[in-house]
Amino acid sequence: MRKNRRGTSRGAENTDPAIQEALNSVYKEILSRAPEHDIDPTMARVERVLELLGDPHRAYRTVHITGTNGKSSTAGMVERLVREHGLRTGRFTSPHLTSVTERIAIDGEPLTPERFVEVFEDVAPYIGVADRESQEQGGPRLSFFEVLTVMAFAAFADAPVDVAIVEVGMGGTWDSTNVVDGEVAVITPVAMDHERWLGSTIEEIATEKSGIIKKDAVAVVAEQSDAALEPILARAQSVNAHLIREGVDLEVVDRRIAVGGQLLDLRTPAGVYTEIFLPLHGAHQAHNALLALAATEALISGGRALGAEIVEAGFADVKVPGRLELVRSSPTVLVDVAHNPAGAEALVDALGESFNLERVVAVVAVMADKDSEGFLSVLEPSIAEIVVTRNSSERSADPEDLAEVAREVFGEERVHVADRLDEALQVAADLAEADETAGAAAGTGVLVTGSVVTVADARILVGRV
Numbered sequence: 001m002r003k004n005r006r007g008t009s010r011g012a013e014n015t016d017p018a019i020q021e022a023l024n025s026v027y028k029e030i031l032s033r034a035p036e037h038d039i040d041p042t043m044a045r046v047e048r049v050l051e052l053l054g055d056p057h058r059a060y061r062t063v064h065i066t067g068t069n070g071k072s073s074t075a076g077m078v079e080r081l082v083r084e085h086g087l088r089t090g091r092f093t094s095p096h097l098t099s100v101t102e103r104i105a106i107d108g109e110p111l112t113p114e115r116f117v118e119v120f121e122d123v124a125p126y127i128g129v130a131d132r133e134s135q136e137q138g139g140p141r142l143s144f145f146e147v148l149t150v151m152a153f154a155a156f157a158d159a160p161v162d163v164a165i166v167e168v169g170m171g172g173t174w175d176s177t178n179v180v181d182g183e184v185a186v187i188t189p190v191a192m193d194h195e196r197w198l199g200s201t202i203e204e205i206a207t208e209k210s211g212i213i214k215k216d217a218v219a220v221v222a223e224q225s226d227a228a229l230e231p232i233l234a235r236a237q238s239v240n241a242h243l244i245r246e247g248v249d250l251e252v253v254d255r256r257i258a259v260g261g262q263l264l265d266l267r268t269p270a271g272v273y274t275e276i277f278l279p280l281h282g283a284h285q286a287h288n289a290l291l292a293l294a295a296t297e298a299l300i301s302g303g304r305a306l307g308a309e310i311v312e313a314g315f316a317d318v319k320v321p322g323r324l325e326l327v328r329s330s331p332t333v334l335v336d337v338a339h340n341p342a343g344a345e346a347l348v349d350a351l352g353e354s355f356n357l358e359r360v361v362a363v364v365a366v367m368a369d370k371d372s373e374g375f376l377s378v379l380e381p382s383i384a385e386i387v388v389t390r391n392s393s394e395r396s397a398d399p400e401d402l403a404e405v406a407r408e409v410f411g412e413e414r415v416h417v418a419d420r421l422d423e424a425l426q427v428a429a430d431l432a433e434a435d436e437t438a439g440a441a442a443g444t445g446v447l448v449t450g451s452v453v454t455v456a457d458a459r460i461l462v463g464r465v
Helices: 017-031 044-052 071-084 113-136 144-158 202-212 226-238 283-300 308-316 341-354 372-382 399-410 421-437 452-461
Strands: 061-066 089-092 104-106 163-167 184-187 218-221 242-245 251-258 261-268 271-278 325-328 332-335 359-364 385-388 415-417 444-449
Touching (some): 044 113, 044 144, 071 089, 089 144, 104 144, 113 144, 144 163, 184 202, 184 283, 218 226, 218 283, 261 283, 271 283, 271 308, 283 341, 325 452, 332 421, 341 372, 341 444, 359 372, 359 421, 359 452, 385 399, 399 415, 415 421, 421 444, 421 452
Parallel strands (some): 061 163, 089 163, 184 218, 218 242, 359 385, 359 444, 385 415
Antiparallel strands (some): 089 104, 251 261, 325 332
16 A cells, blocks of 8 residues: 555554455555545535435534634534533544544544445445546546545434534535535634635635535634635625624633643633633634634524533543644653644744743654745744654655755754654654753753644654554
């Protein structure tokens, strides 16, 4: 099997070898299709397969989530709050960290390798029909992401779930997931990213993302720049959506650092929830929690306040790996999936606030099509030295090309180059340990960032799978 674009096809530990082989075979077939970054903007192929399957995506209520950063974290929080109400949930997110099975979760747990294979085998004949019809008309087969979208919706209907929490793959209007009629649409902060497909301005990108807001739905919208807000407001008005806006209807009233996370006071139209523990770091996660709470209110109670004990229990149990996650001590090693300047800003703020590190060595591998200069420029004031490398994706930037950019930002002496991530981690750990041994900087740590794939690779290397 060729190098995995999204971690590995490994399933749960101790999987039967025959089942693992079947999972590898299925994943290889899905990988043979157009990758997630090769976009053919239409929902037609997914709609056709779902029609053949009897429209499984209409068998449950849906919360649909888009935005530039924070989608998976927000999805995880919504899912946990909904499940705390005793409802059965399905969650579809992307990309994955360790196994493709993570993308489709029932009741908070990824599909087992065996179930993942069963779902694929169930939908494969219908995908084959749509593939042939598309090719006969001069179009492509379903893509990697389109196949997974179909599998998720079919698995949710078969479970069956009460509520599906669905994260957009890219954009919104023409994204494969937009076949759903989301009862609640959530839009996290919109920033520049995926310009090749979504547009070269914030207005264009926000216009694409606002396409998930459906007629008479509830739209929960994070605080946005004026450029992003205008098209979102226009879309909501055009489809008669009920708008709930951060900064108007929603507010993070207060937040305090706590061991393992933070304590939050959150205001929604229904009231103020106080002393809510969230086991995630950073102001951005507090704002994600606010959106998740408002979305759950809209879905579960029609906008009325939720039970305090339910909210406390749901948030306290939220798990979102790879988001400023501590994966090793001695030296401290943190991983974060930030991959654009906006994500880097949130990362830097959270790092300084939540971890007592006087000196940080960064390990960075990014995708070649990303704004590496913008990303590194945001990191630079908080980073002592940087080790640039590559991750396992075929799209990873060449380390020497990335080093050239890094030297412009950090200066020659602060930049190190390693061709492989394991080498980069060792270089960074040696630098961190040397500083601590010399007493130059008690509290030195290593930060691995730049891409979801980089974090996935690093977590595997340190045994966090």
